Amino acid sequence: MVPVSYYLILSGILFSCGVIGFLIKRNIITIFISIELMLNGVNLSFVAFAAQWQHLSGQVFVFFVMVVAAAEATVGLAIIIAVFRTRETLNVDHVNLLKL
Amino acid sequence: MLHLVLFLVFGAICVAGAINLLVQSHPISSALSLVVVMASLAVEYLLLGAEFVAAVQVIVYAGAVMVLFVFVIMLLNAGVEERTKGSRVALILGIPGVLAGGLLVAWVLIERTGTATVGLGALPGFPKTIGNLLFHDFLLPFEVTSVLVLIAIMGAVVLASRPEPKNPEKES
Numbered sequence: 001m002v003p004v005s006y007y008l009i010l011s012g013i014l015f016s017c018g019v020i021g022f023l024i025k026r027n028i029i030t031i032f033i034s035i036e037l038m039l040n041g042v043n044l045s046f047v048a049f050a051a052q053w054q055h056l057s058g059q060v061f062v063f064f065v066m067v068v069a070a071a072e073a074t075v076g077l078a079i080i081i082a083v084f085r086t087r088e089t090l091n092v093d094h095v096n097l098l099k100l
Numbered sequence: 101m102l103h104l105v106l107f108l109v110f111g112a113i114c115v116a117g118a119i120n121l122l123v124q125s126h127p128i129s130s131a132l133s134l135v136v137v138m139a140s141l142a143v144e145y146l147l148l149g150a151e152f153v154a155a156v157q158v159i160v161y162a163g164a165v166m167v168l169f170v171f172v173i174m175l176l177n178a179g180v181e182e183r184t185k186g187s188r189v190a191l192i193l194g195i196p197g198v199l200a201g202g203l204l205v206a207w208v209l210i211e212r213t214g215t216a217t218v219g220l221g222a223l224p225g226f227p228k229t230i231g232n233l234l235f236h237d238f239l240l241p242f243e244v245t246s247v248l249v250l251i252a253i254m255g256a257v258v259l260a261s262r263p264e265p266k267n268p269e270k271e272s
Contacts, residue, residue, distance in 0.1 A: 001217040002107050005209045007144070010111045012205055014137070016198070017118035021130075027181035029127045029173055033134050036165070037118060040141055043153075051148045051222035059225040060233050062153050066160055067245045071252035073165045077172045078259035084176050085262075090127075091182060 007048035014041030028083065028090050032076055039069045103220040106147055113140040127178045131169045138162040149221035152230045 014037060021034030043062045050058025080090070087095055117136035124130050138161045145154035234242055 001219055002104050002147075003210075004216045004218055006107065006111075007148070007218075008209045009206055010114065010144070012202070012209070013115055014118055014141075016202065017115075017122060020198075021122050024122070025181070026183065027127050027178065029169070029176075029178055030130050030181065033121065033127070033130050033169065036161075037121065037134060037137065040138060040161070043157075044141060044144060047145055047148050047150050047153060048218070050150070050225075051218045052216050054223055056223065056225055056229060056233055057237075059150050059153050059223075059230060060238055062150075063156060063230070063234070064238075064241060064245060066156060067249065070160060070165055071249050073168060074252050074256045075259065077168060078256040080172060081176065081260045090176060090178055 004048050004052045008045055011041045011045040011048065014038075014044065017041075026091050026093060028080055028092050028095070031092065032073070032080065036069065036073065039065060103147060107144065110140040110143045110147075114144070125180050125183070127173045127181070128170065131166060131173060134169075135162050135166050138166070147220060148218060149223050150225040152225050152227045155227075 018034045018036075018038030018041060021037065022031055025031050025034060043065055046058045046062045046065070050056060083095060084090060086100060089095065114137050117133045117140065120133040121130045121137070124133065138157060142154040142157040142162070145151075145157060
């Protein structure tokens with residue numbers, strides 16, 4: 001038997017690592033990877049709560065989060081490719097103008 | 101006991117992968133550490149009994165999404181990122197703030213959910229039961245996500261396609 005709080009703490013650690021990566025990283029792809037890490041942390045807390053309350057809706061919701069994350073990854077990576085084509089850089093500090 | 105040991109081992113792998121993601125400076129190293137995190141998270145799902153979610157995690161996340169990431173990193177020839185210095189105020193206030201917030205959240209979680217425990221395979225989420233729920237109770241959200249995925253496909257094709265040459269007389 002493992003307390004549910006352990007799972008929640010692990011999920012919180014993963015989410016915080018995602019937030020920290022989002023804030024300190026300067027490469028646009030790595031920032032995107034950090035967002036995926038945050039989504040994974042949230043998924044773990046969904047599954048843990050589903051097990052605590054004995055309700056399968058949590059696991060179904062994880063499925064929806066995964067679908068949304070996949071869609072987000074596709075569109076986001078396409079945007080990254082478009083940004084790289086026009087600016088020739090992946091550093092977000094150099095992408096600070098709306099107009100070229 | 102076995103449950104706790106497995107949880108601790110794979111949780112440690114998970115946290116190590118997440119920290120490695122932060123420390124590495126090359127995007128491909130970060131992407132591969134995210135694969136490690138996702139694979140060990142799949143084991144954590146299995147410990148909670150969520151078999152379907154664990155399988156989808158490996159197939160969709162660690163398989164499809166990360167392959168997409170690695171492809172884009174290689175396509176754009178991403179090199180080692182350059183670090184910029186953050187502000188000193190953020191360094192002085194940020195680290196104690198993060199520590200205090202984290203301890204507060206951990207304390208609240210342990211206090212409020214301290215007695216609740218889950219056993220090994222607490223809630224079996226077989227594909228059959230998940231599918232029943234997905235196609236009866238959650239039918240409308242499921243259809244909405246299919247529309248969302250369709251829009252995402254079209255958006256990706258439009259955004260990633262090469263822009264057409266502007267002046268046609270130059271070509272002819």
